[in-house]
Amino acid sequence: MSPITPYTYFQCPCSDSALFRPGDGSPSSPKNRDFGDEDGAFDPRAPRANYSLYPLEYLLYCEDCHQIRCPRCIAEEIATFYCPSCLFEVPSSNIKSEGNRCTRSCFQCPVCIAPLSVTSFETQPDPNLLGAQDHSAAHHGGPYVLNCSYCNWSSTETGVKFDKSNGIHGQLAKQRNGGTTRLTAKERKERRKELVQSGGSAQGSDHIADEHGIDMETQFANLKHFYQTQLSSSTSGGSGFSGLGELGFSSPTSLSRIMSIYTGGGSLHDKKSKSRLGNMREALEEDEGLIVANLDESAAIEKLRSEGLEGTIDTEQLQNQPPNLGEPHLHGRTRFTSELRPIPYLLRTKRSKRCPVCRHIISKPEAKIQTTRFRIRLIAGNYVPSITIRPLVLPGSSGFIQHPDALLQPLRPIQYMLTFKNPIFETVKISLATPSRTPGRFASKVTVLCPQFEIDANTDVWDEALKDDNRRKRKGEESGNPHQQPEVGKIWERGRNWVSVIVEVVPASLRVDLLEAAPDEEGDEEGEASEKPKVKREVDRGPLREDEDLLEIPMFVRVEWEVDAVGEELGSSRDKEAKEKRELAYWCVLGLGRVAQGN
Amino acid sequence: MNERMAGIQPSGMLPHRSVANIKSPPPLGAGSGPGGSGPTTPTRPIISTFASPSSLRAEEDVIIVEFGTRKVQVGFAGDAAPRGTVWFGPELQRRVGDFREWQPGYVPDWRKSALGGLWGAEYELWCNEVRGQDMGLVRDRVERALREAFTKYLLIDSRPRRMVCVLPSDLPIPLLSAVLDSVFTRFQPPTVSLLSPTVSLAVAAGVRSALVVDLGWNETVVTGVYEYREVYRARSIRGGRKLTEQTHDFLARHIPQTEEKGKAESAQSVPREHVLSFEECNGIANRLVWCKPTSLGMSMAELGEGLPTVQEHEESDEESENATRKTRAVVDITLTSPQPAVSFQLPFESLAEPCETAFFDSRYSACSFDDEELPVHLLVYQSLLKLPLDVRSICMSRIIFTGGGANVLGLRQRIFDEVSHLVQTRGWDPVTGKGVDQLRSNPKLKKRGTGQAGNGPVGVQQQNGGEQDGVWHDAANVTHESDPIEEQLKKGTDKRPRVEGELRAIESVGTWSGASLMTHLKIAAVATIDRELWLQHGVLGACKPGDVDSKAHQRQSLGAGGLMRGAGGSSSWTLGVWGTM
DSSP: OOSSSSEEEEEOTHHHHHHSOSSSSGGGSHHHHHHHHHHHOOOTTSGGGGGTEEOGGGOEEETTTTEEEOGGGOEEEEEEEEOTTTOOEEOHHHHHHHOSBOOSSOEEOTTTOOBEEEEEGGGSOOHHHHHHOOSSOSSTTOOEEEEETTTOOBGGGGTOOBSSSSOHHHHHHTBOTTSOBOOOHHHHHHHHHHHHHHTOOTTHHHHHSOTTOOOHHHHHHHHHHHHHHHHHHSOSSSOTTTTTOOOOTTSHHHHHHHHHHHTTOHHHHHHHHHHTTTOOOOOOSGGGTOEEOOOOOHHHHHHHHHHGGGGBOOHHHHHHSOOOTTSSOOGGGGGBGGGOOOEEOBOEEEEEEEOTTTOOEEEEEOSSSSOOOEEEEOBGGGTSOEEEEEEOOOTTSOSOOOOTTSOBOTTOOEEEEEEEEOOSSSOEEEEEEOOSBOSSSSOOEEEESOOEEEEOOOOOHHHHHHTHHHHHHHHHHHTSOTTOOOOTTOOSEEOSSEEEEEEEEEOOOOOGGGTTHHHHHHHHHHTOTTHHHHHHHTOOOOOOOTTTTEEEEEEEEEEEEEEEOOOHHHHHHOSTTOEEEEEEEEEEEEEEEEBOOOO | OHHHHHHHHHHHTGGGOOHHHHHSHHHHHHHHHHHTOOOOOOOOHHHHHHOOOOSSSOOOOOEEEEEOSSEEEEEETTOSSOSEEEEOOGGGGSOTTOOGGGSTTOOOOHHHHTTTTTTTGGGOSOOSOOTTOOHHHHHHHHHHHHHHIIIIIIOOOSSOOOEEEEOOTTOOHHHHHHHHHHHHHHHOOSEEEEEOHHHHHHHTTTOSOEEEEEEOSSOEEEEEEETTEEEEEEEESOSHHHHHHHHHHHHHHHSHHHHHHTTTTTTTSSSOOOOSOHHHHHHHHHHTOBOOOOTTHHHHHHHOTTSOHHHHHHHHHHHHHHHHHTTTOEEEEEEOSSSSOEEEEEEGGGGGHHHIIIIIOTTSOGGGSOGGGOOHHHHHHHHHHHSOHHHHHHHTTOEEEESGGGGSBTHHHHHHHHHHHHHHHHOSOSOOSHHHHHHHHOHHHHHHHHSSOOSHHHHHHHHHHHHHHHHHHHHHHSOOOOOHHHHHHHHHSOSSOOOOSSOOEEEOOOHHHHHHHHHHTTOOOSEEEEHHHHHHHGGGGOBOGGGSOHHHHHHHHHSTTTTOTTSSSOOOOBOGGGOOO
16 A cells, blocks of 8 residues: 555554444444454454554654544644645734735645745747736846746736736735735725715625626625624514524613513513514625526537637646635636636645643644644654564575565565564563464455564663674574574564564465455365355455555554553552553554455 | 522533523524614523532533535534545545545555445445445444544544534435434433424525525435425436446447547446546536526527516527537547546537536436436426425425535526426426427417316316416415414514525535534424434434423423433433435
């Protein structure tokens, strides 16, 4: 699954509860039963597994709860908001008012998402457009455009030009594609205020709406305004819409309602609400938010006819587009390249992370945006033994060295060297468990030759160096021997804070026609009588699915170690045995690579 | 004394209110000015003295989440549009740290993932068929999509925030439960309110009643909304997925090689063999497929009445223009998902074909369709027909098109025209068939029928038809008897006439925006679920909508608990129209 094979994934223990939760209705669903196989062995192929597996680098560790914490089980707090393009910090109040995008001049190309640069218009000689330019374009500094240096997209393609080279976001908000101007929300509000003051609300609609029809933002604002007036003039008595509404005490209507409750005037209240029932009407004019749809799309169809596929944008580009509120509802017309808008950069955040249980901070970035350092960062790799996998090449064997990307040969046993590296300063005891056959249709056989072993503490390198002779001796004993063979129950190799053990794997054959026979034989051998009929019935001879040729071994790892008890209550009473036992248990997935098909 | 009591009450709900919220009402008061609604009390200073903004809870911005089959839209209440949209797709289902799509030369192996009838399944959050669906997987998908949306678009941290979920009210309860489970266990909102997409759509169009034609992904759903209530619903499988499948079949038929091999039929045979990737077909369906204007163009011009004249005019213009260009227009299409990539040309006219078959299937007569696959225009017509008379007259002039299918160029117009044609030819007569047609087409019979009672058995039938017709006309013309309730209803309403009885389509800002608007105006949802209660009982804790006394609810909300439901603990809650277990 990951580009680097072999690889390891860790399952955060937090997902356990979700996966095996009772009362889930899970027994009925066939996919969940996969988890239940073989005493709840984890199935890395189950679709849900994708949501709970993480590479070790993504995991954090809470020192107080002694638990792995994955991105799903972490409480986050935002330290700073910033634009990834200009690296300017954005105050959090702006996020609410201005939105989640950079409001300076940072834009992405709508075609290829490369950053756009503001260039003076003259740099691109385009005779047609230059001729159309009427005002002082000849001087440098003239109109500016946004330009993509990667795919050469330019905002002139959609007819957008800017007068100034800074504050592009603001200028863009005032322009529609094609260069026509539009009112921004603020201007519209002022316009409305003026109209109200002059007393002519009736012709407001023709002022506010320009020739392009009412854009979505305006419609929304109109609606909001309309509903607010309606709500404030109607009671919240019984009309369907506001029946339960206006619970806020700030509104005069609900105050009057409270008054009526406390003056004991139940009847009064009733009368009032009845008399005002249905006060709220629907919007009747454009000014109030009602817009009769223009269903005529023949112009757009004509455009599509003349422009063909090139005139439209693909799905991804469409999904990258920020919501364009400056237009009336476009419906199908968003597909045209002429409707593309430069994408303002989405802001990003720096977050500090806390353990959701004990609220201790487990990751805290430096507040300064330019630095990528962390003040606190408890990554799991410093607490959990890391696992690396390598195909075992016996020095004595024929010089066949497997390329890491090479396909695994089905039914040919391969030995892998699993190296566990202990990052903590205590000696840890590790127990491994794997299902003897990997779950899924094509079951490979897995044998861990030495499932239990101890790893020495991660002591100081210099200490190690001083005790050098001792270590060297041991190394010579174990790996110096060219004729060493993997043996059951024995560690293959051992170092200062690491241990290697051997895993033997027989990759399954991916031939669908052999599927039936294989599990049956196995069932006989292991004497699983109950399993047999079930397997026979459910043989699925469908062709190979995505990633079914991947050989992944689920492995349950249990790490135990002892630490000096730190708690005072412990220290006082049992001084002698002031050791505290800790353990950590989790599922891992070892990905060994893809199995060759066709034999 | 009343003052004081009123002052005490808010203290109960203080934690829920922040400065920002308290300040919001002024525009409300100011807004009422121009409306001429009489004097209103300005906001009371009392409140600010009692409002100690709580630092425990994030500033009270309500998050609105709209779930669709293929995407999730999120944003804050009060915004005009969602801040971000997350589409479901294979990328969202990979493991964390699986960067295969960034590797050079990576080509998604769509063939393998499409096996077992799962073509396109990974682009969907759920399907309405709950049997065999892994609810845990739905939960995981919801969680991941929301997490992505929250961190990427909303830029919020994990402090508890109130949430509003816009979910179709006919969502199967297991799915609803899965969504709520995921939301409550992973995001800790104190409450989640449910809003119906159709009602929010009506709100975002500024109307109280509407006929919502949702050309959605799974199916097309026509919902009659009357006075903010869903009163009728009809559905058909002719939706976005069907369109994409039809596009696939259409393209498969036109790929040069398959034509040679004579595979054209196999593409339509039952075990559908997909020769193109879902992504590509969906792309073509989104980009190129369009919808032909109705073939009844000529008759439309005569009918006129219900239609704005401008539209017809242009249509006939287009017709003549088209005639000249029709033969020339060709579209180049390059498809990369078949093994050797193919590129070929298709006449532009033919690209209307998938839409034609997906939504109308006009090759077949109306009686040959099953209930679940009615062509869209028939579906709309029948939904209108089944609505009560008053509701129909209101709803037919407030048709709102929504959903992804509304993006097919010309489709809305086509449906609208087809429906108005049906209305013009058939009227609101549920009886169809040859006999009725004969009756209608024969002016002699008709004349007699509408006149005084004919003679003989035939006459009796005619009379019946005449009466039905009569009812329809009379309803509009008859002088109403004075009805006390009716008068009461009319008392407060605006005197301006409502548009009714004519077909009209209106524009809505959108479902999400409607929900945003409602939440911003503090309209309480009927179904508001408290986190504690949900975690205790799950979906089984919901009462039947009728069991919850809305008055009690109101009273409670004004009482000691304030907005803090669940403080009482024993308060019953309901899922409203979303149903009960």
